[in-house]
Amino acid sequence: MSVASNIERLRRQLEEHNHRYYVLDDPSVPDAEYDRLFEQLQKLEAEHPEFASADSPTQRVGGAPRAGFVEVQHRLPMQSLRKCADEDELRDFDRRVRETLNVESAAYVAEPKLDGLAVSLSYEHGVFVRGATRGDGATGEDITENLRTIRRIPLRLRGDVPPVVEVRGEVYLPLAGFKRMVDEATASGDKVPVNPRNAAAGSLRQLDSRITARRPLAFYAYGVGYSEGWKAPKRHSQALEQLRDWGFPVSEHVRAVQGIDGCIAFFEDIGRKRAGLGFDIDGVVFKLDDLAGREELGSVSREPRWACAYKFAAEEAQTLLEGIEFQVGRTGAITPVARLKPVFVGGANVSNATLHNMDEVKRKDVRVGDTVLVRRAGDVIPEVIGAVLEDEAAREAHLLRPEPEMLTECPVCNGKVERVEGEVVARCANGLSCRAQLHGALIHFVSRKAMDVEKLGEKLLAQLIDQNIVRSPADIYDTTKVNAGVLTDLERMAEKSASNVIAAIEDSKSTTFQRFLYSLGCPQVGETTARDLARQFGDIEALIAAAERDAEHAKAQRALRLAREAQEREQDKKIRRSEAERAPAYPELQAVPDVGETVAAHICLFFSEPHNREVIAKLLEAGVNWPAPKAAATGNLSGKTFVITGTLPGVSREEASALIEANGGKLSGSVSKNTDFLLAGEAAGSKLAKAEKLGVSVIDLAALHRLIESAD
Numbered sequence: 001m002s003v004a005s006n007i008e009r010l011r012r013q014l015e016e017h018n019h020r021y022y023v024l025d026d027p028s029v030p031d032a033e034y035d036r037l038f039e040q041l042q043k044l045e046a047e048h049p050e051f052a053s054a055d056s057p058t059q060r061v062g063g064a065p066r067a068g069f070v071e072v073q074h075r076l077p078m079q080s081l082r083k084c085a086d087e088d089e090l091r092d093f094d095r096r097v098r099e100t101l102n103v104e105s106a107a108y109v110a111e112p113k114l115d116g117l118a119v120s121l122s123y124e125h126g127v128f129v130r131g132a133t134r135g136d137g138a139t140g141e142d143i144t145e146n147l148r149t150i151r152r153i154p155l156r157l158r159g160d161v162p163p164v165v166e167v168r169g170e171v172y173l174p175l176a177g178f179k180r181m182v183d184e185a186t187a188s189g190d191k192v193p194v195n196p197r198n199a200a201a202g203s204l205r206q207l208d209s210r211i212t213a214r215r216p217l218a219f220y221a222y223g224v225g226y227s228e229g230w231k232a233p234k235r236h237s238q239a240l241e242q243l244r245d246w247g248f249p250v251s252e253h254v255r256a257v258q259g260i261d262g263c264i265a266f267f268e269d270i271g272r273k274r275a276g277l278g279f280d281i282d283g284v285v286f287k288l289d290d291l292a293g294r295e296e297l298g299s300v301s302r303e304p305r306w307a308c309a310y311k312f313a314a315e316e317a318q319t320l321l322e323g324i325e326f327q328v329g330r331t332g333a334i335t336p337v338a339r340l341k342p343v344f345v346g347g348a349n350v351s352n353a354t355l356h357n358m359d360e361v362k363r364k365d366v367r368v369g370d371t372v373l374v375r376r377a378g379d380v381i382p383e384v385i386g387a388v389l390e391d392e393a394a395r396e397a398h399l400l401r402p403e404p405e406m407l408t409e410c411p412v413c414n415g416k417v418e419r420v421e422g423e424v425v426a427r428c429a430n431g432l433s434c435r436a437q438l439h440g441a442l443i444h445f446v447s448r449k450a451m452d453v454e455k456l457g458e459k460l461l462a463q464l465i466d467q468n469i470v471r472s473p474a475d476i477y478d479t480t481k482v483n484a485g486v487l488t489d490l491e492r493m494a495e496k497s498a499s500n501v502i503a504a505i506e507d508s509k510s511t512t513f514q515r516f517l518y519s520l521g522c523p524q525v526g527e528t529t530a531r532d533l534a535r536q537f538g539d540i541e542a543l544i545a546a547a548e549r550d551a552e553h554a555k556a557q558r559a560l561r562l563a564r565e566a567q568e569r570e571q572d573k574k575i576r577r578s579e580a581e582r583a584p585a586y587p588e589l590q591a592v593p594d595v596g597e598t599v600a601a602h603i604c605l606f607f608s609e610p611h612n613r614e615v616i617a618k619l620l621e622a623g624v625n626w627p628a629p630k631a632a633a634t635g636n637l638s639g640k641t642f643v644i645t646g647t648l649p650g651v652s653r654e655e656a657s658a659l660i661e662a663n664g665g666k667l668s669g670s671v672s673k674n675t676d677f678l679l680a681g682e683a684a685g686s687k688l689a690k691a692e693k694l695g696v697s698v699i700d701l702a703a704l705h706r707l708i709e710s711a712d
Contacts, residue, residue: 003044007051010344014689018151019158020248042526046647046682055127055155058150069141069205072132075166075226078118079137079283079302081309085700087264091310094260097288100305105259107289109236110266111222113309115197115280116172117204119143120225120501121153126161128154130233133204137302147171147206149213152220155245161246162230169221169248172281173200177216182242182381187331188424192356207688218279221248236287253277254442257287267310274312281313288664290615317350318344318388321372324404328412328436331398332427336404337624338372338384338503340701345382346372353382357424358406367401412436415611433472433611439465441521445473449527450519451511453626463490473519474618509623513539516626519619520616522606524599528669529592533603535666536592538629541614550586551604558583593641593668636708637665641674645688646681648701656701663708669695679704 013431014037042058045051053059076712084090087144097106118134128381133145147153150171157165173181173196181199193199203215221243224232233239237256244250253273257266267284274281288294288306297305310691323339336355343350354373366372371394373385389395406426407417415430442461446453453476455634462532464470464482466489477479482505486496511519517540518530525533529660537543560581568575584590584601595603606612642660644653646665651659657667671678671690678684678691678698693696699707 113283126157145209146212164228166225317345477622546588635663646684648681
């Protein structure tokens with residue numbers, strides 16, 4: 001089989017697997033087999049770029065960031081829908097349709113009104129060529145690259161397709177995906193998305209499509225817009241069947257209904273099912289099924305006369321805020337939670353609601369004892385919107401109540417609660433000993449890229465935690481707590497398995513400083529930062545000492561800044577910052593590549609916590625060790641800083657990194673004016689664009705070898 005034929009075969013196989021998995025919900029192969037085929041296709045395309053194609057499944061991973069979005073003129077306007085506020089208005093809509101068409105009863109297609117973002121998808125000869133937002137109805141924004149990343153959108157249509165066809169539909173965020181985004185944003189201190197619709201819209205308007213690719217977006221098609229060479233059917237319901245045949249997902253909840261009674265019955269039925277749909281809807285869209293009748297009815301302004309949206313009542317309710325408590329997440333994030341007098345809202349009884357973070361609590365100004373407005377955001381996560389202060393008496397009572405304050409101690413372990421300047425999330429600093437964080441911390445600690453304790457999996461760790469055998473990472477190496485006898489008493493642990501676990505624990509003691517640092521789980525310290533810290537400081541004692549000095553320096557700098565700000569207020573004028581204020585707040589840590597002020601602050605906070613220092617000391621006492629730092633290698637790359645991007649032919653990124661370091665070069669994770677060379681392989685992204693902008697030398701693997709071999 002030729003290379004071109006093999007590539008085409010793999011593409012068709014992967015698209016068929018995508019269709020069965022994402023559209024039909026009927027996967028045909030295990031994930032591992034799909035990944036194998038995908039990697040095989042990626043490799044072939046990298047080796048033979050002449051066969052690149054926009055409809056390849058490999059194009060779903062996203063590409064380099066763009067400067068902005070280009071406007072797109074819709075060939076047919078994307079109209080808005082008339083809103084029906086109540087049943088009387090819905091009956092009026094049906095009456096006008098019947099009177100205009102002179103029929104006794106009209107047939108409609110009822111579709112759940114997804115709370116997402118309307119898009120148009122243009123196909124030429126069956127290949128996806130452009131996607132755009134609705135915009136103002138006449139003009140939208142070109143978001144083609146972002147839409148390519150959504151696996152439910154086919155890149156090539158199935159069966160007989162017209163030369164040109166534009167398909168319309170809704171991009172939305174399933175509630176499970178939205179919850180995951182909220183949890184991740186809360187844990188990382190990022191801005192928490194308000195609701196699934198905002199999160200979906202924000203995901204589609206990312207200039208970096210690789211970010212969109214990481215968002216769990218979904219899509220439903222609901223109609224055909226402009227087309228050439230397509231003989232349209234007589235009914236909308238038949239057009240939806242055609243969309244399914246072409247490979248588009250169409251909501252399984254769409255129904256053909258007869259007359260106004262059929263519309264109302266569907267609306268009531270979907271309302272009862274709403275809470276269990278798995279995605280957000282805010283009403284039902286009713287469209288005349290007869291396409292010829294639509295032509296006769298026409299449009300008024302920007303609204304078709306043949307369709308309307310009947311929306312659900314607002315999902316809000318008032319209740320008493322009885323208390324504010326604080327929960328500790330697995331990363332130590334402290335989240336305020338409203339305890340409410342139970343209230344029925346959004347189809348469920350709600351007694352707890354999120355307050356996101358203390359900045360939100362202050363902004364909304366809610367206090368215990370207030371009557372508050374509660375909304376079931378996304379029909380899943382209840383949130384407090386604000387206090388209800390309808391009269392003077394309510395406002396006076398509100399002002400007499402104390403303002404909520406963030407805890408100074410963790411409610412689980414009594415550890416210090418700190419908030420790094422510039423972040424909205426406060427955290428328990430006692431990461432290695434806080435029980436609320438323990439399970440996640442231990443999973444990370446024993447993981448392959450950290451301490452790499454083979455045989456010690458999540459279920460076994462859960463048993464050790466539940467039975468209070470392990471209360472910190474150091475306990476794993478304490479033979480009085482974790483030994484073969486203790487392990488064999490646990491569920492599903494035979495003597496041989498227990499011996500294997502103990503051997504794996506013993507083997508893991510010999511590690512590297514980089515792995516050890518990474519295993520500690522300090523916020524913001526990933527693999528790359530741990531590597532750079534290990535290179536800079538060589539050992540844990542030196543790093544802790546530097547963190548202590550930097551913490552004192554930052555404290556002094558803050559004092560200077562506060563004094564200047566007080567002086568500015570007193571004199572009512574701006575005063576120039578002193579040289580000490582302009583210097584890095586954490587000079588020793590910020591000297592490490594890619595360690596900024598926020599990361600340095602997290603490092604100082606982590607090592608200032610006595611519990612963390614105690615765990616580190618116990619780990620070292622138990623025999624955890626690593627080789628003494630080697631003297632910096634010398635060679636023709638000495639004094640040069642490299643950044644690696646893209647896929648390198650024949651070598652892994654780790655192998656290339658080792659080659660550079662062995663010849664005296666330094667590595668950095670991001671391109672800056674201090675970068676000497678960017679080693680770029682296939683599919684190089686934003687780092688390549690930045691290097692070109694800064695005038696950094698871009699080299700390939702062959703050029704790297706020439707640099708190593710020659711001092712010139």
